[in-house]
Amino acid sequence: MTVLIINPVNDLLILQGNKKPSGVTENAGLKLPAGFSASVLADSVGRARHIVVTKKGALYIKLSKLINGKGILRVKDTDGDGKIDDIKSFGNYIGTGITIKDGYLYASSNDEVFRYALDENEEVIKPDSPEKIIKGLINGRQHNTKSLVLDDKGYIYVNIGSPLNSCQEIDRGAGSKGKDPCPVLDSAGGIWQFRADKLNQTYKEGIRYATGLRNVMGLDWNYQINELFVIQHGRDQLDMFPEYFNAKQNADIPAEEMFMIKKGANCGWPYCYFDVQQNKKVLAPEYGGDGKNTTRCEGVEQPIVAFPAHLAPNALLFYTGSMFPDKYKNGAFVAFHGSWNRSPEKQEGYYVVFVPFKDGKPSGPWEIFADGFAGVETVMSPKQAQHRPCGLAQGPDGALYVSDDVKGTIYKIIYKNN
Amino acid sequence: MVFLSVPVDKATMERGKKVYIQYCIACHQVDGGGVPGLNPPLEKTPHVLGSKTKLIRIILKGMDTHEEIDGETYSNVMAPHNHLTDQQIADVLTYVRNSFGNIAIAITPGDVKYVRARTK
Secondary structure, three states: OEEEEEEOOOOEEEEEEOOOOOOOOHHHHOEOOOOEEEEEEEOOOOOEEEEEEOOOOOEEEEEEEEEOOEEEEEEEOOOOOOOOOEEEEEOOOOOOOEEEEOOEEEEEOOOOEEEEEEOOOOOEOOOOOOEEEEOOOOOOOOOOOOOEEEOOOOEEEEEEOOOOOOOEOOOOOOOOOEOOOOHHHHOOOEEEEEEOOOOOEOOOOOEEEEEOOOOEEEEEEEOOOOEEEEEEOOOOOHHHOOOOOOHHHHHHOEOEEEEEEOOOEEOOOOOEEEEOOOOEEEEOHHHOOOOOOOOOOOOOOOOOEEEOOOOOEEEEEEOOOOOOOHHHOOOEEEEEOOOOOOOOOOOOOOEEEEEOEEOOEEOOOOEEEEEOOOOOOOOOOHHHOOOOEEEEEEOOOOOEEEEEOOOOOEEEEEEOOO | OOOOOOOOOHHHHHHHHHHHHHHHHHHHOOOOOOEOOOEOOOOOOHHHHOOHHHHHHHHHHOEOOOOOEOOEOOOOOEOOOOOOOHHHHHHHHHHHOOOOOOOOOOOOHHHHHHHHHOOO
16 A cells, blocks of 8 residues: 655655555554554544553543544454454543543543443443542643542542643743742642542542642553652743743753652642753743753652653553563553644654663663654654554553544554564 | 735745744744644634734734634633734734735734724
8 A cells, every 4th residue: 555645844745655455554554663563453533532441352542522422432342353343432521531440430521530330341331320529620721631540549640730831920921920839739730639439529628649740641550669650741932931042942951751759749840840951950931040040949859751842741651461571561651642842843752652660760761662653754743743642551461552632543562472 | 706816025924934933833833734732723714814803913912712713622822922013913924824825915014003002
């Protein structure tokens, strides 16, 4: 099959050829390490955000745009031919977060969290009558997705992203100063902890577990050391302060930070950001920073991994399966949705990376694990990306699933030792 | 209906492009395509090609609504850009209205001055 892709920046026709007669692109168009292969389990399922796989291999997919009035899909390949053939949908709300824990499916809208009792096959028993466990969360226009994860003690952790970029008097306004203290932090810009089994909880019943996190989409519980790990969408637009930063510096400097979070952690937003070139936290220009000043940043939580700027980490998953080679066991996969705030530089990300871990700590440099989602060599404008990784899930056999929220593709990545 | 193609002078387009690169490209991108879900596109949208007054007002006052544009919504906020001069706003809007596949008549500094005087 030959696929013609038009690059709208310069009207170049990029010829992507392969000789396979079947019409199926090898590895679903992805570049993977040796021994791994990828297939498309589902296509065109809509804005597929986070995903979770049942112990029987069915997938729940949370959608950020309703399809026929429904916001959760449950899909399954019942005949084992590698394609889904059984689709159900339920849940009349859009959102991103979805996970399974101890007999319940948990899913979030942009201001509430619901749970659905599961049967012994992890099928939802009453799709039309979930329990509402959390309500009334801040739902600003920006960073309003509520990612979810649970621990073993009956708590659920919910990201409440800041509805602002850097807590300025005028959001994203050139030269606008930061509000001090940033009032948003009372109800957003952190991770909140709630009980998983109590109905109708609000902020009053929740605990601000960690603060100073601008927006977290990827979070996971590490059962090896029983701690919460999160990865933050770092700040945009340093070049709103052109006296200190040009566009290139904005494109390169403010890290996407991964943290191990203990209760009470303060990760620094909006006062501090992590500069990948100086390898330290520095004071944000909204609060008087000049790119070097580190006032207010001593004592804030340090990242355990600092990724390049603006890559947009949308999912984090600790791999606990046995299908992949040993080095992957207990390591972290991160799905990067891909950048937008690097213009006029080329955009980056649009891939899934792997971070090796040992005893709950990164044990080596991160590496790109799955690339090629964008389908074009260079992304200058995010719209050019054909697919963007958004969610990650591990199957009962140890396969890794990746969702894409542009075309609604669900990839399944497996390893074969031969 | 006859579309009159009014040629926009090159100097205006070049000045407009400079303003675009400095203030607009971060969000609206090199191809005017915006960012799906975050920042609206500027290609052939009613906001860009329609009322000059409304378009000038978006620059002066910013935009913080969750309205649909061709069936999609966009979550980022646009800050007011009223610090730009009448000339800069006229240049950049004329550039946007005649780039990315758009064709629309130019916006003059006089247009901006008029709208600015009537915009709180």
